[in-house]
Amino acid sequence: MSQAVQKVDVFQAIADPTRRDVLHLLSERNQSIAEISSHFDISRTAVVKHLNVLTEAGLVRGEKNGREKIYYLQFEPLKELKDWLAYYEQFWHNKLTKLKFVVENDQ
Amino acid sequence: MSQAVQKVDVFQAIADPTRRDVLHLLSERNQSIAEISSHFDISRTAVVKHLNVLTEAGLVRGEKNGREKIYYLQFEPLKELKDWLAYYEQFWHNKLTKLKFVVENDQ
DNA sequence: CTAATATAAAACCTATAGGTGTTATTTAGA
DNA sequence: TCTAAATAACACCTATAGGTTTTATATTAG
Structure with missing residues (x-):
């Protein structure tokens, strides 16, 4: 299959203000988890959870680059x-x- | 004041599929709570809660008409x-x- | 090869979203 | 004026969203 089944819908994904902030950050520049986390007061683990939700909704994509994982926006x-x-x-x-x-x- | 402070934002309000269904129903016809509820399997009380959330987000408005309360869509x-x-x-x-x-x- | 960095994975906590049922209160109509 | 209809107001339950800390795994740089 070309794409995993979408587990989280876009409405749910953008409901959380932190996740909307993450999307905005990524619209300015593709960033690693560490970079993204540095913009928030919550733990890195919490940020990763939000990134997972956004990924499941198809709104972002993460690509491993060495020991970093860079996240990109997806419009679809x-x-x-x-x-x-x-x-x-x-x-x-x-x-x-x-x-x-x-x-x-x-x- | 002309309007109460918005307690629920629109992103949160439309995150729930039942609430999106309610909005769709109201786009077809203004309806009372009883009418709206008849379209769902959940209890009337639950529907009212969803209507309250939508009202707090400003997406709908309810007006008493006799012993009924008619709900209307709001675009703003x-x-x-x-x-x-x-x-x-x-x-x-x-x-x-x-x-x-x-x-x-x-x- | 080892220390430091970046992410992943797991277990856990707490508030609340979404649901329930029960009991008032208001209103229309026979 | 009494009954039924429509909504309002409570109290309560349960799953999970959003957060935490801790432990493991990869990867790069000396």
Whole structure:
């Protein structure tokens, strides 16, 4: 199989503020676990757990490089979020359009 | 004050699949607690708890109508999600642009 | 080959998310 | 005005998310 089954969905993965911070850090630069951890007050083990959740959601990928493990951002799972959001944007757009119609035809 | 402080953020609110289902139901039709509950296997009390979380996040609004309480969707908090997502879309767009440049200038 | 560095793995703790059932309270309608 | 319907308010249970510390395994640099 090309890709392991996704155990954590993107909604759950980005629910935690620390994990969102990790994603932001990785958007600035690919980093090792040690580098990432240095930005947080929590233990390195805790950071690794968050990285595991993000990995299971497919939002990041870790590659061993010598004794380091470098983490990279992955965009693909955010597409699901984008689609989900698009549905409600469309919903809202329709509602506003109807409202506009009512206002214009009201006296 | 016009609006209570937001106790639950939108990321947390949409993390639960049941709550996402509730939002979807409300996008089809404004509904009472009883109506919403009828679509789920969990107890009405549990549904109410989810509605409370969604309310605290500002994603829904409940209005008493006689002995019923009708729930409505609210779009506004989704803007934060949209902005968050836009950042990573931009990030990805830039990355692809750079990649394209490299490919085109490579031999 | 050994010391130091970086990560992995395991066992454990605690707060809380998501669920339950039971008991008020409010309101509509015969 | 009494009963049934709809919601609100409690008290309670259990799994797990998010954190800790400790111990083991790889890997690089002298």
